[in-house]
Amino acid sequence: MSALAQVAYCFSHKVRREGLVGETPLVAYPWIIGGRKANTSPLACCNVHCVHALRSHVGSKLLRQVALFGILRHLDRERRGWVMYGRSDEAWDQLTDAGLKFLVERAQLRKVTTYTELNSVLVRRTGLPGFAFDRVDERAAMGHLLGLIVARDYPGSRLMISALVHYLGANDAGPGFYALAQQLNLLPKGSSTMAKLEFWIGQVTSLHELHARS
Structure with a gap:
């Protein structure tokens, strides 16, 4: 998984926790990273460094409009090969x-x-x-x-x-x-x-x- 994808993953939980939502609503996906269900611990890999990294990549304005229907689609494509609940x-x-x-x-x-x-x-x-x-x-x-x-x-x-x-x-x-x-x-x-x-x-x-x- 690329660095940007990992940042997107971390930020998705930052958005869910703090409500940084633009016009597009969020949907909570139970992503699995390294075999661990991410939604069991939303802050497990979310930290300020991830958020700063994403801000520097997309800009502050777009940062608050990032939601599941956008950035996580990119993440979904990047995580090909990962298996969710035993299904590809x-x-x-x-x-x-x-x-x-x-x-x-x-x-x-x-x-x-x-x-x-x-x-x-x-x-x-x-x-x-x-x-x-x-x-x-x-x-x-x-x-x-x-x-x-x-x-x-x-x-x-x-x-x-x-x-x-x-x-x-x-x-x-x-x-x-x-x-x-x-x-x-x-x-x-x-x-x-x-x-x-x-x-x-x-x-x-x-x-x-x-x-x-x-």
């Missing part, structure tokens, strides 16, 4: 494309889906191994995928398309959905259960209305 970058790209397409289809039909159905569709459409939900790391991997899908779709829709995915037998989104919504500043931290439910319903309704017209 190419596999994550395939899963993201197929997952987003399926969720858009569900929205066009004014429907939602479950993790189980999404998993089955991904296996069928990509030919890749499915997610084993009996394992903690595989459940986290599905959460990572939904984060990738939101990151791909949000700049255009300004909605969280992962709202369409819920647990089998449940009528609500999972905790990861609300955590991501808070990181995107769409849902206040400390929101009540009712506020979260209303937010989720609003996202689903807006997604249905948006894609029903397409």
Whole structure:
């Protein structure tokens, strides 16, 4: 990984921690560097030297506008060969494309889906191994995928398309959905259960209305 990529990695967590966000929202990706999940310790490699290095490279104004949809795309390309949750970058790209397409289809039909159905569709459409939900790391991997899908779709829709995915037998989104919504500043931290439910319903309704017209 190049020096610039490492700086970008460090700065991404600096941005997440201090809220240095421009017009583009942040999405928290659980990057793994050297086999360690970075999001378990956001400040593990983030220090003032990294921030100064990035500032000198891109300038102070652009520094505050750096977000996941920009600099981390560069980082993503530079980290080819790194494996996230046992899946290659190419596999994550395939899963993201197929997952987003399926969720858009569900929205066009004014429907939602479950993790189980999404998993089955991904296996069928990509030919890749499915997610084993009996394992903690595989459940986290599905959460990572939904984060990738939101990151791909949000700049255009300004909605969280992962709202369409819920647990089998449940009528609500999972905790990861609300955590991501808070990181995107769409849902206040400390929101009540009712506020979260209303937010989720609003996202689903807006997604249905948006894609029903397409």
